Amino acid sequence: MDFRFTAEEEAFRQEVREFIRREMPPDWEGVFLEEEEEDWKQGRAFVKKLSQKGWVAPAWPKEYGGMEASPALQLVYNEEMGYHRAPIGSIIQAVGYIGPAILFFGTEEQKNQHLPPITAGEIVWCQGFSEPEAGSDLASLKCRAVKDGDDWVINGDKIWTSNAHRSEWCILLARTDPAAPKHKGISFFLVDMQTPGITVQPTINMANVHSFNQVFFEDVRVPSSALLGQENQGWYIAAMTLDYERSSLVAAAVSMAKRGLDDLVEYCKETKVNGRSLLDNPLVRHKLSEMAIEIEVGKYMVYRVVSQQARKEPGSIEAAVCKLYNTEMDVRLANTGIQILGLYGQLHKDSKWVRMMGRFQKSYLYAIAMVIGGGSSEIQRNIIAMRGLGLPRG
Numbered sequence: 456m457d458f459r460f461t462a463e464e465e466a467f468r469q470e471v472r473e474f475i476r477r478e479m480p481p482d483w484e485g486v487f488l489e490e491e492e493e494d495w496k497q498g499r500a501f502v503k504k505l506s507q508k509g510w511v512a513p514a515w516p517k518e519y520g521g522m523e524a525s526p527a528l529q530l531v532y533n534e535e536m537g538y539h540r541a542p543i544g545s546i547i548q549a550v551g552y553i554g555p556a557i558l559f560f561g562t563e564e565q566k567n568q569h570l571p572p573i574t575a576g577e578i579v580w581c582q583g584f585s586e587p588e589a590g591s592d593l594a595s596l597k598c599r600a601v602k603d604g605d606d607w608v609i610n611g612d613k614i615w616t617s618n619a620h621r622s623e624w625c626i627l628l629a630r631t632d633p634a635a636p637k638h639k640g641i642s643f644f645l646v647d648m649q650t651p652g653i654t655v656q657p658t659i660n661m662a663n664v665h666s667f668n669q670v671f672f673e674d675v676r677v678p679s680s681a682l683l684g685q686e687n688q689g690w691y692i693a694a695m696t697l698d699y700e701r702s703s704l705v706a707a708a709v710s711m712a713k714r715g716l717d718d719l720v721e722y723c724k725e726t727k728v729n730g731r732s733l734l735d736n737p738l739v740r741h742k743l744s745e746m747a748i749e750i751e752v753g754k755y756m757v758y759r760v761v762s763q764q765a766r767k768e769p770g771s772i773e774a775a776v777c778k779l780y781n782t783e784m785d786v787r788l789a790n791t792g793i794q795i796l797g798l799y800g801q802l803h804k805d806s807k808w809v810r811m812m813g814r815f816q817k818s819y820l821y822a823i824a825m826v827i828g829g830g831s832s833e834i835q836r837n838i839i840a841m842r843g844l845g846l847p848r849g
């Protein structure tokens with residue numbers, strides 16, 4: 456197996472690297488998903504600059520604003536964005552898995568309506584899948600869409616909807632045939648968040664930031680063109696969307712973890728305790744090398760998924776393995792950072808005693824959420840056991 460990138464891919468890597476250095480906000484802290492208002496604005500401005508280069512969604516077809524990049528070129532791009540902590544949180548959902556769903560299942564009209572505004576950096580999308588009683592068991596969702604003439608009328612509520620308060624559009628799963636077996640009576644909708652009857656209510660996360668929402672739909676009337684794919688085909692589309700979500704979430708995250716480790720190594724080199732560098736401490740060295748090995752393993756898991764995509768092979772199991780391993784690895788990295796930084800590691804970025812801009816404090820609070828979002832570790836293990844290993848349903 457040859458892991459080297461081609462000359463063209465390496466040249467693109469340099470170009471992306473230089474672009475990020477030039478265009479990144481000057482005092483950028485590399486915060487997670489740009490949740491605070493000022494960070495969000497800076498992130499949106501950065502995405503606008505990406506769009507001017509045609510780089511919002513490199514793998515998409517040119518006619519929708521992409522550059523038809525190969526999976527390997529897309530990987531190079533993701534690695535650089537992740538390593539430099541580029542502020543692209545606002546497009547992760549639209550580019551990573553919502554756009555691909557529209558590309559695969561949308562009509563020409565839907566593709567023309569929805570894809571160019573994403574690559575132009577104009578429109579933010581959110582994902583309305585989870586409900587208060589349908590998270591891991593997503594197919595139990597109760598949100599209803601009922602046909603009324605040419606329209607659909609939607610009633611129900613969604614929970615943990617990231618960025619709903621900043622989104623113009625939402626992908627929504629709703630039950631359209633309550634009499635059918637639960638996986639077979641669901642449809643997939645594209646809903647304009649300005650439609651009357653939609654209420655977005657904030658949910659504050661444990662980092663004390665407004666990122667999630669609960670979204671209520673009360674007699675929300677959408678046109679027939681809001682249906683993506685066929686009526687009652689929603690589960691099938693959602694499954695593909697979730698595969699994309701799992702693999703797209705981790706590609707940049709592994710490089711971001713590598714950057715976190717590199718910064719930690721630098722910190723240990725520079726920090727002296729009783730006259731000796733932290734890096735001379737065998738326990739610290741051991742922890743750092745363990746993380747270096749884990750990150751390297753995670754990187755090759757991503758490469759495996761990418762090489763499958765390049766061969767156009769289905770990669771549902773590998774996406775689950777990749778998501779499971781890498782999100783749990785990120786928790787171990789956050790723990791390692793917090794342990795090495797000691798009590799300083801727990802300080803908020805605004806403290807005058809803060810170390811490394813409070814990044815490990817923040818990732819400590821966020822890493823665990825990534826283990827749950829996109830399907831928890833237990834659910835990934837169930838997928839690997841049943842679909843990958845052929846074990847019986849537990």
Ligand SMILES: Cc1cc2nc3c(=O)[nH]c(=O)nc-3n(C[C@H](O)[C@H](O)[C@H](O)COP(=O)(O)OP(=O)(O)OC[C@H]3O[C@@H](n4cnc5c(N)ncnc54)[C@H](O)[C@@H]3O)c2cc1C
Pocket residue numbers: 581582583584585586587589590591592614615616617618824825827828829830831832833834837
């Ligand atoms: C950061 C983050 C962002 C998110 N963003 C979105 C979003 O934008 N849109 C959206 O729709 N949703 C979003 N979610 C919701 C996410 O998809 C759900 O939290 C997740 O699917 C788990 O569902 P739940 O919270 O209802 O937990 P539950 O399903 O109630 O699970 C509770 C616990 O039971 C375990 N469990 C459940 N069923 C099984 C089983 N069959 N076998 C073994 N263990 C099981 C779970 O692993 C978990 O530990 C987000 C979540 C997070 C953390």
